[in-house]
Amino acid sequence: MSQLLSEIIGQVRADYLSLMAQKDGQFPYTSAEKLCNERLYLDADQLAMIVEQDPTLLAARGGNLIAHEQERENPSVGMIISANIAAAMMEGLIETALEQGWLALDENDHLMVDTQELQLPEPPAVLVDYSDSETARINITSRGASSLSQIMAHAESAFVDQLSESQQDAYPLALQTASEYSVFSPEDIAPLVAENPLLLGLRADGLVDEELFDGDAPAGLIISAHLTQMIMNQLLELAVEQGAIGIDSSGNPLTSDGSQGPIVH
Template sequence: MTELLDDLREAYLKEMEANGHSYPFKTAHQLAHRRLALPADELVELILSAPRLLASRAGDLIESEEEGANPTIGAIISANLVAAGMDGLMMVATKRDWLERDEHGDLLVDAHELDLCKPVLGVDYTKTPKEFVPQTGRSQLSDLFAAAETAFESALSSETMDAYQLSLKIASDYAVFAPDDLAPLLAENPLMLGLRNDGLVDPEMFNQDPPAGMILSAHLTEMMVAQMVDHAIEKGAIGMDSEGQPLFVDDEEPPTLH
């Protein structure tokens, strides 16, 4: 992370020298997106080295209208990287008197220059990275799901609660939330950077702006519950209606992370 930001600073200084110190904000905006909106394979490597990036939230940092309302995990993290890069470059610009701040500390940028800064779409993290090669053999994620299913099957015959409620209980026991634990799972499959909140995290949590890692946790928990429900259906522990849909007690809603 530090190396990325140092390289960005050096590139900014070179470009500003080359263009006669013109358009300091626009130059920073373009460079930060070009250098820090990383492709999926590079982004997961960075997350592995700095799992705290999974605590990133979207806030008002995402410029793309396509990503703004329901951004992907990758878009959230990239937007925070770009914002961090821009903060550093604006410090450089003010120290070198390329930009000024008002009495409130806000940057004073010419309106014409701001008009030249168009929203950047960024990387589409829903697409499989070109360099991604799925690992062979068992993954940490498959081991985690297998352990949860084993626990579920073991408890299914002895628990008094219905199978669906049991799946929720087991999923909560095996859910992964810590960034240090989530980062390796994400590295196994960078395509998970394309996951979106999609209402899985309780909107009352985090002021409707959940961290990227919490969104990933919610999806993994949902997948775990779905796997256990499928297993329960196969065992006859959950019935089906006439249309082939599972019959849950009291028509529970799909799990939402609270």
Template sequence: MSGLLTALLEDIRIEYIARMQANGCTEPYLTAERLCHEKLFLETDRLAEIIQQDPTLLAARAGELIMNRQESENPSVGVIICSNILAAALEGLMAVAVEQDWLDVDEEGNVLVDDEELAQDAQYIIEADYSRSEHAKQVIAQGGVSQLSQIFSAAEAAFLDLLRENTRERDAYQLALDISSDYSVFAPEDIAPLIAENPLLLGLRPEDLIDEELFDGDPPAGLIISAHLTRMMLHQMLELGVEQGVLMLDSSGHIVVPDQPEEPPTLH
């Protein structure tokens, strides 16, 4: 766990104890749940810093953790990761409640929460906006070549090299698929620096980009980013193919792709 995240969770623990003491040690579960929702949907740039320190957070999945109905159907990467942080924090606060004798456990070690607390179907508003990032604005203002641009440029160079040897339309489309797979799929430790550079990647959503059969329809947060980058790169390669005269446009200006193409870009 990153140092930033460890410090954050410790602050949450301290505030939980203070709130419980202030309200007469009542509603230990709801107090913990409210506190976590208030504090743990982190703003974009802060979450990006935490992910840079701990890329394993990109393995997080939405599961049944998102209590906001509007976000649960097509959650952003940021919401998925924060929901997992929240779940871990809530579990930790339940352990604090047991230590303080605010809650009991059964013979199997399960925390016993009052039915009245569990019956309250709270719908928490997620105020974090992962389509905003001050850091991303600063990077754009400074100019220069980003890490993601370097990767796309390398893919473009590789695609052009291969086109020189494969000029048929079918080959060009398949090569675009191959290059997209080779250059746009990243491990968590590869994605984290890209997020640190451009935290707006945390605003990406699944948007039916990933086969429902994969990961039981609940893809890891990092794979959602990979899927978007793969699609972006494929489009760039296809446009390059048009520029090179090996792919054609139809009357509507859309790229004509061969019938029954081979496998789509592979998401590992």
């Protein structure tokens, strides 16, 4: 687990114990839910640091964890990861409440919550804006080439070299090259997220095969799909510049099969 996330979780657990002591053990479920919502839906920069330390978080899926209606159908990568962190913390706090005797299980091991607590208003669903990042602003204005720009430069160089030998196959060559230079493993994606936390704001947006993942793609694969699309678009622009691919009346590259771009399977 990420050291930073471990520290945050430890503090949330300590605060839960303190809060429950103040309340004499009342409302253990809603108190846990409130703390998780307030403390574990992290901003882009903080979440990016955690992902860098623990790339396995990029395997998280939204499942039925996304409470906010606006996010549920097409959640951002950051929302998927944060919702999973919050859900895991909620389970931990419930276990703590059971150990302390604030909550109990019935004969079927179902959690029993006091009627008075059930009548309390539900906390509002959390919505986080991942379109703002101080880290991204600093890194974008730095002089050095970003890791992503280096990946794209290598892809462009390889594509141009091969294109000079087989211009008639420009589109499939672009697909092949984009796939070869795309980043798919969590360990390779995490540094890109750390460098540009705005990647946490990406959504599936139809770029991931919904049938394969039942409309619930892993967070990291959503980022991979967008990176593949970015590389593909750049390669097609190069192909147009080289005269290997024409453009339609709207200025879009003409491809042999009419595809708009790769779908990640």
